[in-house]
Amino acid sequence: MASLNLHRVYIPTNARNNHYILAEFKPDDSFYSHFDDLESAYQRLARKLFALCDEYELYNVQLIVNDKLPVVRYHEEAYSLQTDKQILFFYNPKYHEAHKIYQDEGHKARKIRLLFLATGDELRANAAAFHSKVKRTLDALQTQYEKENMCFKVRDHQHLTYDIFSKIKGHRETYGYKLRSLYPRYQARNCSLPEAHSEITYVTFSVPITRAIKTEYQHLLRPGDYSGFYRHIEDKLLTTCTQLQLSHVGFVADGRMPIIRNSQIDKSAHNRELQKLSFDTSLADGQTHTIWDAQHLCDVMHFVIVASDADNKDAGYGKFMNNVETMVRRFITQLPINPEKQDVTMRFFQHISYTY
Incomplete structure (x- = not known):
């Protein structure tokens, strides 16, 4: 693509x-x-x-x-x-x-x-x-x-x-998106929004802990201490993100579902089901949230890549998304995942919020 x-x-x-x-x-x-x-x-x-x-x-x-x-x-x-x-x-x-x-x-x-x-x-x-x-x-x-x-x-x-691997599965038809920021898109279509607003743009994907992964990493999967496995995955993720200049990254592997917020309006928090990750997109050096439970092996690992302010180009988030796709492919190829049979579902999110 x-x-x-x-x-x-x-x-x-x-x-x-x-x-x-x-x-x-x-x-x-x-x-x-x-x-x-x-x-x-x-x-x-x-x-x-x-x-x-x-x-x-x-x-x-x-x-x-x-x-x-x-x-x-x-x-x-x-x-x-x-x-x-x-x-x-x-x-x-x-x-x-x-x-x-x-x-x-x-x-x-x-x-x-x-x-x-x-x-x-x-x-x-x-x-x-x-x-x-x-x-x-x-x-x-x-x-x-x-x-x-x-x-x-x-x-x-x-x-x-x-599915980022839909082409491998035979679906070759694509459509080109610029993925412009919501605020100028709405303004151009006569939908006025308050100047005081916050936006956040990000991508999520998830990887289930399959039998193939358990077999590949059995030397790191020690009952009661899975820290070696999680650190290994975390290192692969952060290294691959660094190669593509993706600086705002989240990794959640404790059984909770991540929800993403802009730090202007929300702080990181959690309950039994949800893990709120709050990102400051203005930080030039980036920001990383890695949350896993060393004592338990989760069913699904969740990954988040957040666009920084520098990624918000006038032309849109197309370049950011191309980098994310490249990163995901590189990361997934390091894991025992067969792209011809297994879906890797990407979700591209755009949020804008304000008080009304």
Whole structure:
């Protein structure tokens, strides 16, 4: 997928697009005081929200009032799964629609989350229009709840997902992307965003601990002490990243799922399921987060490559993505992975967030 144009990356045409916007606010006691009980507060909000969504043609929207973090993935079947800390939403933007509330009986939400899932075709081309519809919905909701003084934290998430070895498996058709930063893309399409905002762009990929890996590294896999194995993987990762001038790197192998944030708005933290990694993209010397549990062998190793401010070119993140693809190929070829049979799924994420 190399290109003579270094600022354009060629991605398989069977790549999957996702786009969703999460708007959340913290209801205080004064918010709840306007209602007889929790149930009536949530049901009234749901009625008003979904009526506005019908008006502004937003056809897949979820209201989350059980303090669980939504995770969105592409799937041909629409369904959701809940854990203690997360709700995983699987859907195909082309034809899945829903308006639904997620709540736990008697639970008083610390954060109320409105999840807007983009629908239809050409999600990237229509991203600014979708964002504008969400803003109009939030404007109308704030007007209807003027006494409650709703102040939203808005997070716009876009990602492209594809197997980096799809060409080896026979899918040769690609499409060239410049991967421009979200802020100028939206401004050019008359979707104005606050100047005070934060952006972060990154790539994730994962490697399961297969039987082949266990066999290859059996000399490093000592029950109760897997530090030698993790250090070996970490060294390979960081060495390969250094070769491609990729300076902001994450490696999580403790059973948790990494979520990535800009250090302007979030600090690193974790719970039983999630590991929040906070990156300062302005650091010229880079930043590394490596988190693994030496006493336990995890099922899946997660890797994160974050674009620095220097990677944000006027032409887009195409050059950064080309470097990441080269790095992943070099790294994977050092492991007992057969690219003809095993997928290595890359996810290219672009986030922008602001207070509204």
